[in-house]
Amino acid sequence: MEERGSAPLGRLIEPLVSLRGVAKRFGERRAVDGVDLDVPAGACFGLLGPNGAGKTTTLRMVYGVTRPTAGRVHVFGLDVAREPRQVRSRLGVTLQENALIESLSPEDNLRVFGRFHLLRGAELERRVGELVDFLDLRSHAKVPVRHLSGGFQRRLAIALSLMNRPELLILDEPTTGLDPAIRQAVWARVRELRATGTTVLLTTHYMDEAERLCDDVAIFANGRIESQGAPRTLIARHLAAEALELDCGAIDEEKLFGEGGGSIRRMRAGNRLIVYASDVAPLLERVHRFDESGGCRAVVRPTNLEDVFLLLTGTRIGEADA
Amino acid sequence: MSVSLPHALAVWRRNASMYARTWKLNILPNFFEPVFYLMSIGIGVGAYIDRIGGVSYVEFLAPGLICVAAMNGASFEVTYNIFVRMSYEKAYDAMLTTPLQPEDVLVGELLWATTRACIYGGAFFLVVAAYGLAPLPHSLLALAVVPLAGLLFAVIGAAFTLRVATIDLFSFYFTLFLTPLFLFSDVFFPIGERLQGGWLWVAEVLPLLHPVRMARACFAGTFSPILLLDLAYILLLSAGLYAWSRGAIVRRLTS
Numbered sequence A: 001m002e003e004r005g006s007a008p009l010g011r012l013i014e015p016l017v018s019l020r021g022v023a024k025r026f027g028e029r030r031a032v033d034g035v036d037l038d039v040p041a042g043a044c045f046g047l048l049g050p051n052g053a054g055k056t057t058t059l060r061m062v063y064g065v066t067r068p069t070a071g072r073v074h075v076f077g078l079d080v081a082r083e084p085r086q087v088r089s090r091l092g093v094t095l096q097e098n099a100l101i102e103s104l105s106p107e108d109n110l111r112v113f114g115r116f117h118l119l120r121g122a123e124l125e126r127r128v129g130e131l132v133d134f135l136d137l138r139s140h141a142k143v144p145v146r147h148l149s150g151g152f153q154r155r156l157a158i159a160l161s162l163m164n165r166p167e168l169l170i171l172d173e174p175t176t177g178l179d180p181a182i183r184q185a186v187w188a189r190v191r192e193l194r195a196t197g198t199t200v201l202l203t204t205h206y207m208d209e210a211e212r213l214c215d216d217v218a219i220f221a222n223g224r225i226e227s228q229g230a231p232r233t234l235i236a237r238h239l240a241a242e243a244l245e246l247d248c249g250a251i252d253e254e255k256l257f258g259e260g261g262g263s264i265r266r267m268r269a270g271n272r273l274i275v276y277a278s279d280v281a282p283l284l285e286r287v288h289r290f291d292e293s294g295g296c297r298a299v300v301r302p303t304n305l306e307d308v309f310l311l312l313t314g315t316r317i318g319e320a321d322a
Numbered sequence B: 001m002s003v004s005l006p007h008a009l010a011v012w013r014r015n016a017s018m019y020a021r022t023w024k025l026n027i028l029p030n031f032f033e034p035v036f037y038l039m040s041i042g043i044g045v046g047a048y049i050d051r052i053g054g055v056s057y058v059e060f061l062a063p064g065l066i067c068v069a070a071m072n073g074a075s076f077e078v079t080y081n082i083f084v085r086m087s088y089e090k091a092y093d094a095m096l097t098t099p100l101q102p103e104d105v106l107v108g109e110l111l112w113a114t115t116r117a118c119i120y121g122g123a124f125f126l127v128v129a130a131y132g133l134a135p136l137p138h139s140l141l142a143l144a145v146v147p148l149a150g151l152l153f154a155v156i157g158a159a160f161t162l163r164v165a166t167i168d169l170f171s172f173y174f175t176l177f178l179t180p181l182f183l184f185s186d187v188f189f190p191i192g193e194r195l196q197g198g199w200l201w202v203a204e205v206l207p208l209l210h211p212v213r214m215a216r217a218c219f220a221g222t223f224s225p226i227l228l229l230d231l232a233y234i235l236l237l238s239a240g241l242y243a244w245s246r247g248a249i250v251r252r253l254t255s
């Protein structure tokens, strides 16, 4: 990938993507319900949220194929509704579901896509070659896509969205269904693109992915942003630093944390209880005294983004909030 | 948003790339079909019919069947193929992540369907000419009617496809719409001699009659002013349905 020149000053002040009061209704259903969002140039921004929270709809409004029912969307300082061609010529999108031409090879898929950007001749061939190498597609570059593995197809889908050397790369669940090695490879490519100045806006259901890649995340629930900020900041804002996980029924929970532990935040999923505290050592002590056989399978770990996600999106199966 | 021809041509090119990979396989049936028609009618039905409209029965059929070939070539493309690309393959969702607009997609698809009509109709013409059934040079003018018929049935089919929600409805389009057109549009018998009063007007409203009449005139080498009305019908209906389809594809792709 080629290095782009340093960002003009204006970009440092103005966010690359800016949503103000954006809403989208499908009939009675409020898919997106009043979203304000700023993605600074050069950042990697993650949209998180349960199925149906409105992430894909929000992305579609960013690149201008879904018209907001209310609010304004600006990308590169341009009004997307007014200048969709200009905006889309400068961004790339990897859709949640691959839309590849199965009978054509990766190279031919790239050529077709390049022509949508009006690339031709030597320039088109150069970029096809570049992207085949960048996403490690060389070994199967001439094989019909329908014979390729899921990981290969996903990498090709990402390659398509880079055909126009986008300033903004939108990735809708880029690594869903990929094996760990390919996920790592995709992350490496995203980091390389960021190093050359590309801004990234992605959605994911993997909290580890968000923590690893994103400077900032916004957690969606029911079409609204529940909270946004850097992953570390979000964790600190909503939960104590340490988590104690253990198998524990409701009665034992009451005995362990019921009296005296009233201010401790707890979450429950089935028989598994998670307790949050700035220092869980005294709690662990208590558990060990109570459970000498070790049947609770207690684990201490740092609080992570997944904890915050479950807390904010209300998708946990059951909870015991103090 | 106004149409960008370069972007529309990129869509045309996409379909052409796919067709080109297997063009030899794709194009062969286009030649067999007319051969079978001409053989069956020539040795079969034609033997019982002396002359019709002043020519032998195979000669009578040739110009009409060329238009039917164009109709079929375009229709398959804008019904099943567009529906699959739109609803199953999500090809248009991918296109709309690029500078392409829904209008460009529509124009690209219509141009491609018209191209398919020309391949079908052109192949049919070649076979007919090889049989010595196309009086030269004036019958060559019928080659100009082929893209007109193709465009007309491309917009008619696209307008239908952009309205329907399930692929099952296309069998109705083919059996309840295209088949009657095929049978009652001056292709198999001179409708002027067989249909009475009101029914003649019904036939006049149907789209296939107009290209057939034009192609027939080209084969006969006798041109009358009514052909201008046929041309006007084709262009006006195409323009009207195009305008409607434009709105429909924008609604369908950008909800």
Ligand SMILES: Nc1ncnc2c1ncn2[C@@H]1O[C@H](COP(=O)(O)OP(=O)(O)OP(=O)(O)O)[C@@H](O)[C@H]1O
Residues within 6 Å of the ligand: A026, A029, A030, A031, A049, A050, A051, A052, A053, A054, A055, A056, A057, A058, A096, B255
């Ligand atoms: N074209 C549409 N017509 C009607 N409803 C829609 C349409 N697109 C999305 N929705 C609805 O809007 C809501 C938000 O959908 P969206 O696809 O944005 O969610 P998401 O956060 O991307 O979910 P997922 O994680 O499953 O991909 C859902 O309830 C969905 O059913």
Ligand SMILES: [Mg+2]
Residues within 6 Å of the ligand: A055, A056, A057, A096, A172
């Ligand atoms: Mg989604």
